[in-house]
Amino acid sequence: MVMSKSLLSGDRTMSKRPKVYGYAASTYTRMALVGAEKKGLDYDFQPVASWDGYDKDPEYIGLHPFLKVPVLEHDKVRLTETIAILVYIDRAFEGPHLTPSDxxxxxxxxxxxxxxxxxxxxxxxxxxxxxxxxxxxxxxxxxxxxxxxxxxxxxxxxxxxxxxxxxxxxxxxxxxxxxxxxxxxxxxxxxxxxxxxxxxxxxxxxxxxxxxxxxxxxxxxxxxxxxxxxxxxxxxxx
Ligand SMILES: N[C@@H](CCC(=O)N[C@@H](CS)C(=O)NCC(=O)O)C(=O)O
Incomplete structure (x- = not known):
């Protein structure tokens, strides 16, 4: 099991704008980005590896306990797991609903x-x-x-x-x-x-x-x- 210290805890100041950490070719990162886009969020994307994810930036280490992306940071919130991130994006912000009410x-x-x-x-x-x-x-x-x-x-x-x-x-x-x-x-x-x-x-x-x-x-x-x-x-x- 890969456990690593979180870079996002401690003294780091969380962004008021939602920020998605990931890399461009990552299917899961792209799910989070589409969700943010569809919701109409003003957000930042922070790449933490080369396009293909093979060459990681130092910042990648510590983002996620199992070294996965995406990670969402927003104000005091830090979330891992794409589905959790998508649900948060849908429910925490105004904009078109991405989940049905029925x-x-x-x-x-x-x-x-x-x-x-x-x-x-x-x-x-x-x-x-x-x-x-x-x-x-x-x-x-x-x-x-x-x-x-x-x-x-x-x-x-x-x-x-x-x-x-x-x-x-x-x-x-x-x-x-x-x-x-x-x-x-x-x-x-x-x-x-x-x-x-x-x-x-x-x-x-x-x-x-x-x-x-x-x-x-x-x-x-x-x-x-x-x-x-x-x-x-x-x-x-x-
Ligand atoms: N359960 C995680 C899975 C995320 C995941 O597997 N992400 C891949 C990229 S699509 C990853 O980070 N792989 C590690 C790597 O590229 O080294 C989630 O839902 O966010």
Whole structure:
């Protein structure tokens, strides 16, 4: 277990403006940023690592007991865990509601979020995106066996979540933010063809969601050729 001293406790003066610590390629950081944007907050983003998160700034250490991002700081409040951050953003500030008031719609929102974090994110991001997109960028090996053996889970989760998303009666909520950010990298891989075929509702939802202004504004910049060059240049000039 990695336990580290918090940089954000002690004498540090907390910002009155909400501040999100994270890094640009981080799916969870981007969820917090989309939430802040959608709420219309005047907030700051403090990157604490290189774009890909591989090279951490000294400030990264101590932000989170398990060395994760994002972390939100606001006045006397410091929060870890993306979902907690999103709920705080929704409830602590004025602006459009990001969570439904209807009890069933609220439960459905959590059903989608929990399913995404439990059954989709572990396959779409650490298995698929890391191997297909981030490993080639860093000149690391691609585990083809892992990708192909986990394709059924990637497709199964996509089908389930697509069905949940399109069966809802309400509008945009935190579930859209969590699914959109978890799915983005998968849509850039060749496996997206199989996933979309297995989950046509999710594919249709993605087509209409990816162009929403706040979602589009917080797409990570995935020019992979440029990313590969940046990574190589960092490694040769540490
Ligand atoms: N349970 C955490 C998970 C956050 C998480 O896994 N963040 C990733 C980036 S998307 C991270 O910090 N990874 C550590 C690293 O990049 O070294 C949350 O909900 O915020």
């Amino acid at each position: 009890p069933l719609a609220l439960a459905k929102m959590w059903e989608i979020i929990s399913s995404t974090i439990s059954y989709a994110w572990p396959y779409w991001v650490p298995v698929l995106a890391t191997n297909r997109l981030f490993n080639p960028m860093a000149d690391d090996a691609v585990d083809e066996n892992l990708i192909s053996s986990r394709l059924p889970e990637m497709c199964g989760a996509a089908e389930l979540i697509g069905n949940y998303l399109t069966a809802r009666s309400g509008g945009f909520d935190l579930a859209d933010i969590v699914v959109a950010r978890s799915l983005k990298y998968a849509t850039e891989t060749p496996e997206w063809h199989d996933i979309a075929k297995a989950a046509p509702r999710l594919a249709e939802w993605w087509e209409s969601t990816k162009t929403r202004p706040t979602i589009a504004k917080h797409m990570p910049d995935t020019d992979w050729q440029q990313r590969t060059e940046d990574y190589a240049s960092r490694k040769s000039n540490p």
